[in-house]
Amino acid sequence: SRSQQRPRKNAPLLISLSLLAGSGVGLLAARVYWMGNKPPNFSNSDNPAADSPHLLTRTLTFLHLPAANFWLLLCPDRLSFDWSMDALPLLRTFADWRNFQSLAFYAGLLFLVWYGLRGSPIVEKREANGKSHVTNGKSLTNGHCHHLHTDLGSPGEPGPTKNGTQNGTAKVHHNAPWDSLPPTGNLLMFFLALLTLPFLPATNLLFYVGFVVAERVLYIPSMGFCMLVTVGLRSLYVAVRSRRHRTLLLCSTVGLVLLYGAKTALRNRDWQSEETLYRSGIRVNPAKAWGNLGNVLKNQGKMAEAEGAYRNALHFRGNMADMLYNLLAITEGVGWDSLLNHILVFGPSAAYLNTGIILTSQGDVEEAKRTFLTCSQIPDENLKDPHAHKSSVTSCLYNLGKLLHEQGQQEEALVVYKEAVQKMPRQFAPQSLFNMMGEAYMRLNRLDEAGHWYKESLNAKPDHIPAHLTYGKLLSILGQTAEAEQYFLKAIQLDPTKGNCYMHYGQFLLEQSRPGEAAVMAERAAELDSGEFDVVFNAAHMLRQASLNEKAEKYYFHAAALRPDYPAALMNLGAILHLNGKLQEAEAKYLRALQLRPDDLITQSNLRKLWNIMERQGLRPAAS
Structure with missing residues (x-):
């Protein structure tokens, strides 16, 4: 049945x-x-x-x-x-x-x-009370008669009887395969x-x-x-039985496919670059799109357009700290008071957080620390958005701990980090906080605790690149070099365009007495992050340690161009020129470094050695 x-x-x-x-x-x-x-x-x-x-x-x-x-x-x-x-x-x-x-x-x-559970009535044959019988070559359905085409059979097979049946059964001939479908319910x-x-x-x-x-x-x-x-x-x-209607249906289907194809082609144009993609998102998510577009325009050197994009982002969502920071970074004479009043409406903790970030960027570290500390002490009573307040307080504590850490106050930083962990709301992403706790324990040479927090950071976000790099360093110190190398390689795999990953891996290779591989990593890092002074400067150091002095000279020049008034960059550029035999150029760099930092003993010593060589070669020092 x-x-x-x-x-x-x-x-x-x-x-x-x-x-x-x-x-x-x-x-x-x-x-x-x-x-x-x-x-x-x-x-x-x-x-x-x-x-x-x-x-x-x-x-x-x-x-x-x-x-x-x-x-x-x-x-x-x-x-x-x-x-x-x-x-x-x-x-x-x-x-x-x-x-x-x-x-x-x-x-x-x-x-x-x-409809799917009961089956499709279009494609199932109805029998009596909805069932179908074949009689005398005709199909009777609910008392109505429909003529059937019968199969005459193949040669050598019994032919149809007079009443149009063969062995009492009529074979239905399908003129069009589309006219009869298998059940579509399944x-x-x-x-x-x-x-x-x-x-x-x-x-x-x-x-x-x-x-x-x-x-x-x-x-x-x-x-x-x-x-x-x-x-x-x-x-x-x-x-649909009408040929005209079927043709119309087919044409409509083809038109639909062409329409969606045209939409796909137009959407592909939006994905040609970051700028076109972010511009296409303005009408859907203006705050995020304008903010990202501002970053792209800033990187392109279009500061006026970037400023306008940041202001548009803040117009739609005024509590985005990164937009405030970026706007202040590219604008001179921006209305500081008006910016603070603008973000205060979103809660005092957000205002203090943004203010502290801006003060940090301006180099006013002590005032930034006081601002973050004040933020962390704001009670969470009678607030419009207590969840956002807790996130801001946690961020303030994180930034305060980071400043203490950078000043070498690791014990104080850990106290602040632990308070941040206690106050951290559920929606807060903790991977950076946990990683910085590991860094503080590393500085204190408490390696077991450092490893614990690095693992916590990776548990919170398995693709967190800084935690891979810092944990790799720890494993290297512990002598687990094979495991350490895997973490450095994983960091590169997660983001192959990040020069800092190659830099850390190169330093690891140097420590393992693999200078040739380290040099390759150094050059790759400097190419990818050519605008980052620390990466370029460290790359030059690594090339020098690998005895590739000509290449090291190239990147020392690049680092000095990025920070022309940084004494360490000038002193190291002078040293590599000194080693490469370019004595007069080296002297000029040493003298410039001493103008910026007259009491630097290393530069003074190098300059005296250079003058001795110049005198032996009959060259006249510029300072004589």
Whole structure:
């Protein structure tokens, strides 16, 4: 009977769905394991709904997000590289019209599920009470008669009887293969599962995620969506009997494919460069897009345009500390008081944090320390956004500890770092804080505790590059050189464009008496970070230690050009010129270094040695 056959027919579907769901659960479990069996950490701006204290807001917004994602599949008109912050405003009341979008989406989804479970009536033959009989070469359905084309059989086979049947059975001849379809219920259910199951981790149903909308999570669901469209168009083609209507359907389908192809080509143009990508996101997420565009324009030397971009970013979201810092860094005479008043409306802790960052950039370290300390002592009572306040306080403590660490006050820095760990809210990303705690313990030669915090940093963020570098240094000190090298290589693998990674690996290679490999790393680092003084200067040092003096001279010149008034750069440039026999050029660099730092004993000693050589060679010193 049909009731007995249905489970057998559904068995392949159930197996497919089980495999799909099982693989998804396995990948999700692996991801959770790699995150240290902890939920993801993110700021409140990454997923504002998750940080909302109101259950209604969270519920309505999370119910709407799948509908918003489905609309991106259906009509990818507004796309963006980033959907955080206020790109998708929160749904706070039932009166929000977007609730009707959510309702329509879930109603359509339930209809498709019901339709798939009951099977497609278009493609199944109806029997009496909806069933089909063949009589005298005719098909009787609910009392109506339809002529059937019968197969005359192959040579040597029994022909049809007079009543059009063969052995009592009529064979239906299919003129058009599209006119008859296999049952689509199972296909429909599988494609619905392919559309929905991979998207489940992004719904905030299992745990809060660190984004509002992320187009990358639609890659696999889009496959199910495309298959659903295909099944729907094919079923519609079968249902329509008019040739004109079928032609119209085919033309519409071709037009749809061409339209989406044109959209793909236009979107590819947005991805040609960072600048075009960030400009394309302005209408969706103006705060983030303007801020990133400002960084790109600043790197291109377009300071006036960068300033305008930073101001636009602050206009849409005024509490972005990095935008305030960047704006102050490229602007002279910026309205300091107006900037502070601008950010005070977002809470005193954010204002103190931003002020401390700006004071640090200006070199006023003592005032910055007092500002961060004041921020950490602000009570969290009667505040508009207590979650943001706790994040700002933790950031203030982190920055205060970092300043103490740089001044050599490691014990005091550790006290501050531990307070930051105690006050740290759940959404705060702790990897940098944990890594700095490890650095402080390293300076105190408490290596076991340093290793513990480096591991905590990597557990919090397995792809945190600074923790790979610092932990690699620790392993090298402990004599675990093979493991240390793996961490340096992993840091390079995580970001092959970061010169600092090659620099640290090169220093490790030098310590392992592998100067040739170290020199290769040094040159690679200097090429990638040619605008970073520390990287170029250290690269020159490493090349000199590898006895590649000509190449070392090139990078010492480059470092001195980056900081023309830095005595150490000039002294080392003079030393390499001295070694390379360029005595008069070396003398000029030594003298310039002594003008900037007259009491430097190393430069004085090198200069005396240089003059002795010049006298033996009959050269007249410039200072004589």
